[in-house]
Amino acid sequence: MAARGARKVAKGAKRGVEKIIHPPFLKTNINSCQAAPAPPLGPNLGQRGVQIAAFCKEFNEKTSHIKEGIPLPTRVFVKPDRTFDLLIKSPTSTYFLLMAAGIQKGARNPGNEIAGKVTVKHIYEIAEIKSKDQGFEHVDLKNICQLVIGAAHSIGIEVVKDLDPEEYGEFLAERKLIVEQQDKELEEKKQAKLLRL
Known part of the structure; x- marks a missing residue:
């Protein structure tokens, strides 16, 4: 008797659960x-009904001319017949800025500290690359440069006219010590918090 009641409850619960529909x-x-x-790419594509092996092969072929391991913002548009269109953009402005400045990550307090420096020429070259992305085709290069400068300031990178390599090398050595000290302080705070728990 109890088994029948449990089956009825289970059937009722199945009817109440809606199928999750993922956007295309x-x-x-x-x-x-x-x-x-x-994961995470395979399950995301599988939920949308895309053949994962075909997607991986096409993506890897389309990016074979790019240095391996560079993060590329990608948009996948899934069609009703389970085929897909692939839009691969150039790396983010932040990625280019970090590479140009020769640092791994931006400042923890962007308004109060400088994590690195880039020249106006770097900004111009990054803006030229970004101008080829979809969405920037009809945007003036000057406006793209301003967006890149804004991105630089948001991660604590200073934009300068000229950069002396020796001075910048000394700056990066000092900055490395500051980052190590910040990491050490952060780790101490984490340990203190764990001890309180």
Whole structure:
């Protein structure tokens, strides 16, 4: 008797559960030449009915001319017949700025500290690359430069006219010590918080 009641409850619960419908649009970052069916990419594509092996092969072929491991903002548009359109953009402005400045990460307090420096020429070159992305085709290069400068300031990178390599090398050595000290303080705060729990 109790088994029948449990079955009825289970059937009722199945009717109440709605199927999750995923949008046909997927926005993600994938490293160039490194698309693989492993999570998180594989499950996201599988939920939308995309053949994962075909996607990985096409993505890796399209990015074979790019240095391996560069994070590329990617948009996948899934069609009703389970085929897809792939839009691969150039790396983010932040990625280019960090590479140009020769640092791994931006400042913890962007308004109060400088994590690195780039020249106006770097800004111009990054803006030229970004101007080829979809969405920037009809935007003036000057406006794109201003957006890149804004991105630089948001991660604590200073824009300068000229940069002396020796002075900048000394700056980076000092900055490395500051970052190590910040990491040490952060780790101490985490440990103190864990002890309180």
